[in-house]
Amino acid sequence: MPDTRRITGPEETQSPFAFCPQFLAQSAEAFSDGKRRDGRKAEADHRPVFLKAGLISQAKGSAFAELDKTKVVCAVYGPHEVARREDFSMQGQISCEVKFAPFSCRVRRQHVQDGREKDLSTQLLEALEPAVRLDSFPKSQVDVFVTVLENDGSALSAAITCASLALADAGIEMYDLVVACTARIHGTSILVDPSFSEENLKTVSGEKPGGQVTLGFMPSLRQVSALCYHGDTDLDVLSQATQRCQDTCHKLYQVVQDTLVKSVEQRMNNS
Amino acid sequence: MVDVNLSEAEKTFIVHGIQDNFREDGRSNEEYRQMDLETGLMSNTSGSARLRLANTEILVGVKAELEEPKPEKPDVGRLEFFVDCSANAAPEFEGRGGEELATEMMNLLYRAYSASTVLDVSSLCLQSGKLCWVLYVDVLLLECGGNLFDAASIAVKAALFNTKIPSVKVRQEEGEETELEVSDDPYDVRRLDVSAAPTVLTLSKIGHNHIVDASQKEEACCLARLMMAVTASGSVTATVKEGRGSLDPDSITEMMQVGKRVGKAVNEKLLETLKEEEQKGLKRKTVGFLR
Amino acid sequence: MAGVELLSDQGFRIDGRRPHELRKIECRLGVFRQADGSAYIEQGNTKVLAAVYGPHEVRGGRGKALHDKVVVNCQYSMATFSTGERKRRPRGDRKSQEMTMHLQQTFDATILTTLYPRSQIDIFVEVLQADGGNYCASVNAATLALIDAGIPLKDYVCASSAGFVRDTALVDMNHLEESSGGTELIIATLPKSQQIVFLEMNSRLHEDNLSAVMDRAVAGCTDVYNVLDTAVRDHVGETAAAIGGDAA
Numbered sequence: 001m002p003d004t005r006r007i008t009g010p011e012e013t014q015s016p017f018a019f020c021p022q023f024l025a026q027s028a029e030a031f032s033d034g035k036r037r038d039g040r041k042a043e044a045d046h047r048p049v050f051l052k053a054g055l056i057s058q059a060k061g062s063a064f065a066e067l068d069k070t071k072v073v074c075a076v077y078g079p080h081e082v083a084r085r086e087d088f089s090m091q092g093q094i095s096c097e098v099k100f101a102p103f104s105c106r107v108r109r110q111h112v113q114d115g116r117e118k119d120l121s122t123q124l125l126e127a128l129e130p131a132v133r134l135d136s137f138p139k140s141q142v143d144v145f146v147t148v149l150e151n152d153g154s155a156l157s158a159a160i161t162c163a164s165l166a167l168a169d170a171g172i173e174m175y176d177l178v179v180a181c182t183a184r185i186h187g188t189s190i191l192v193d194p195s196f197s198e199e200n201l202k203t204v205s206g207e208k209p210g211g212q213v214t215l216g217f218m219p220s221l222r223q224v225s226a227l228c229y230h231g232d233t234d235l236d237v238l239s240q241a242t243q244r245c246q247d248t249c250h251k252l253y254q255v256v257q258d259t260l261v262k263s264v265e266q267r268m269n270n271s
Numbered sequence: 272m273v274d275v276n277l278s279e280a281e282k283t284f285i286v287h288g289i290q291d292n293f294r295e296d297g298r299s300n301e302e303y304r305q306m307d308l309e310t311g312l313m314s315n316t317s318g319s320a321r322l323r324l325a326n327t328e329i330l331v332g333v334k335a336e337l338e339e340p341k342p343e344k345p346d347v348g349r350l351e352f353f354v355d356c357s358a359n360a361a362p363e364f365e366g367r368g369g370e371e372l373a374t375e376m377m378n379l380l381y382r383a384y385s386a387s388t389v390l391d392v393s394s395l396c397l398q399s400g401k402l403c404w405v406l407y408v409d410v411l412l413l414e415c416g417g418n419l420f421d422a423a424s425i426a427v428k429a430a431l432f433n434t435k436i437p438s439v440k441v442r443q444e445e446g447e448e449t450e451l452e453v454s455d456d457p458y459d460v461r462r463l464d465v466s467a468a469p470t471v472l473t474l475s476k477i478g479h480n481h482i483v484d485a486s487q488k489e490e491a492c493c494l495a496r497l498m499m500a501v502t503a504s505g506s507v508t509a510t511v512k513e514g515r516g517s518l519d520p521d522s523i524t525e526m527m528q529v530g531k532r533v534g535k536a537v538n539e540k541l542l543e544t545l546k547e548e549e550q551k552g553l554k555r556k557t558v559g560f561l562r
Numbered sequence: 563m564a565g566v567e568l569l570s571d572q573g574f575r576i577d578g579r580r581p582h583e584l585r586k587i588e589c590r591l592g593v594f595r596q597a598d599g600s601a602y603i604e605q606g607n608t609k610v611l612a613a614v615y616g617p618h619e620v621r622g623g624r625g626k627a628l629h630d631k632v633v634v635n636c637q638y639s640m641a642t643f644s645t646g647e648r649k650r651r652p653r654g655d656r657k658s659q660e661m662t663m664h665l666q667q668t669f670d671a672t673i674l675t676t677l678y679p680r681s682q683i684d685i686f687v688e689v690l691q692a693d694g695g696n697y698c699a700s701v702n703a704a705t706l707a708l709i710d711a712g713i714p715l716k717d718y719v720c721a722s723s724a725g726f727v728r729d730t731a732l733v734d735m736n737h738l739e740e741s742s743g744g745t746e747l748i749i750a751t752l753p754k755s756q757q758i759v760f761l762e763m764n765s766r767l768h769e770d771n772l773s774a775v776m777d778r779a780v781a782g783c784t785d786v787y788n789v790l791d792t793a794v795r796d797h798v799g800e801t802a803a804a805i806g807g808d809a810a
Contacts, residue, residue, distance in 0.1 A: 203387065211386065232386035234507070238507055315644070315691060330690065355641070365637055407648050411688070414596055560602040
């Protein structure tokens with residue numbers, strides 16, 4: 001029963017940031033004093049990465065990933081019976097759900113999944129499916145839940161890396177780990193692992209807006225499992241950006257592997 | 272997606288054909304199927320197009336409506352995409368069954384049209400922060416015969432080309448409500464410039480080769496595909512990899528090259544056809560589904 | 563609707579028809595290749611596509627199957643751009659659900675359901691452009707699609723509507739006439755046996771005039787039947803000629 005004595009607010013609300021010119025005025029400059037906006041020196045520099053596996057005790061497997069301020073946590077459950085099974089299938093299923101925490105962005109996110117989150121969920125599924133041995137759990141399903149705790153850019157790539165680590169932690173059989181990297185194309189520069197402010201750089205008028213590309217990569221197999229791009233650019237620039245993402249993925253691979261080894265060692269010591 | 276059940280032998284047949292650059296319907300790997308396109312056939316839309324690509328049938332309607340711009344982007348109008356997979360196409364789409372495919376198509380269209388250079392949305396704004404045109408682009412999938420994404424994007428571009436927005440003048444006097452003045456002349460309309468709008472090109476990896484415009488049977492053999500939105504000038508506005516398989520980085524580069532080349536050609540041909548149809552003017556008789 | 567004269571003194575309606583005249587009907591059978599049967603119909607500016615799948619195994623659990631007759635499953639949906647004002651959803655709203663139910667009742671009464679026990683027939687109707695008489699056009703399109711699919715029917719089902727303006731009954735109402743708030747009677751008949759399978763009337767009408775309006779609507783159905791029958795015969799003739807048979 002709603003409180004009738006209280007004046008109800010308007011049905012639709014807008015974020016105050018939309019009316020605040022300081023926040024609206026995005027810069028068009030990617031570099032100031034030869035440094036990127038968050039102090040990184042080069043275009044190809046990745047932010048400091050922190051990874052941890054096995055932090056949620058109830059889940060079969062879990063992982064936490066941090067790209068400086070971007071924080072993502074992932075939990076994996078299953079394999080379990082498919083709830084609403086339609087056809088018999090020798091292949092297992094993965095279900096992915098990406099959710100931004102209500103406090104993760106500048107604007108408050110709703111509790112229900114919105115269009116962008118659904119899109120990210122499909123992209124995550126696309127990235128993971130080629131890496132997982134689906135035939136190892138026929139008739140069953142694995143659930144992957146990703147929550148973005150703080151979004152400071154490159155949330156999708158953080159989610160992919162984190163989810164593949166969590167799957168490995170859960171002991172789901174995989175061909176390889178999936179490591180992901182995002183690059184922002186802005187004018188002539190290709191910024192690896194963009195922060196939120198770099199993702200929202202303003203386009204210089206008369207120039208192509210560039211855009212953003214995310215690459216999911218399986219380094220040992222040398223296979224691309226996800227590639228998603230939107231923007232407007234020439235093919236050469238796009239290939240250059242994907243190449244740079246690929247190089248970065250190779251570097252990140254070592255970190256992910258080390259984390260996995262560490263978590264296995266820890267588990268051995270505990271038992 | 273509508274399922275086609277193929278036996279292993281049938282799949283092998285298709286894969287071997289593609290290896291030899293000779294597909295089951297006689298095409299080469301980079302060849303499109305016959306396309307039928309008609310625009311302006313729905314009288315209560317601002318623009319419409321119907322595309323038949325072999326057995327794939329798509330109907331697109333564009334409706335222009337006056338609305339308030341989004342507060343974070345007060346100076347631009349916008350495009351809103353909506354895809355409906357009709358149960359006519361496949362019984363599986365009944366009720367909410369087609370929603371998954373519809374969302375996927377919708378997301379790709381949003382992605383392809385996300386860049387500001389693709390379509391001049393700022394010209395759709397009539398009064399900053401108060402009034403702008405919103406173009407509702409509604410895609411209706413009526414029959415599935417493979418390569419739905421390409422077909423939908425081509426039909427969308429054609430419908431946008433066909434779109435006629437009534438010319439409206441905004442008058443505002445001191446301290447008074449804004450007044451809209453709509454032109455009395457039905458031929459006094461604004462058209463959209465779609466020369467930079469993209470169409471989607473799907474490259475399906477089958478065996479060690481990749482093909483464009485896969486039929487339904489070929490799609491059943493395909494493990495991974497790369498969808499890219501290409502404009503007439505050859506720039507790329509979106510790419511998405513789809514499917515359970517993964518791709519080699521080298522083959523991605525190769526696929527993108529092919530995609531760019533074929534995509535450019537499709538765009539050029541499309542604009543040419545649309546202009547040709549336009550020149551026939553009022554003498555052209557719309558046939559719609561009666562043919 | 564004030565200011566609009568639905569029937570002029572000279573006896574013409576707003577779109578120039580006489581009271582007993584139908585709008586122009588154009589139709590085509592076999593529009594789609596994948597569906598078992600399909601048809602497209604234009605009645606004036608109302609355009610409807612129908613597809614029929616089946617008879618096939620019952621989908622969505624055995625529980626729905628009927629042991630003595632076929633399950634007739636209908637879905638009515640309208641394209642979001644079909645109406646003057648854009649629709650937000652193509653189906654699932656109250657009006658479409660009601661329409662789905664009405665179609666189901668109509669075709670349950672017409673299809674020889676006992677021939678296919680434990681099976682299902684799907685009838686999907688998609689309104690591409692709505693300009694009044696949506697139910698009638700849907701029924702007529704679905705009939706053609708069922709015939710195209712070769713499903714045994716008792717007879718064609720033909721639907722038409724009638725209204726009552728200035729002491730005159732008007733057949734086959736368009737959107738403007740429908741929305742003027744007057745009487746509308748919608749009827750679906752089996753023309754050969756002159757049986758009524760569906761009847762709906764809204765708004766007020768004096769009892770004395772009921773039979774006149776009914777007669778006009780039934781006459782409309784018969785006219786529709788003649789058009790549909792010609793279309794079917796033409797289509798069958800063409801198909802027969804295409805496979806080299808004798809059209810007769």
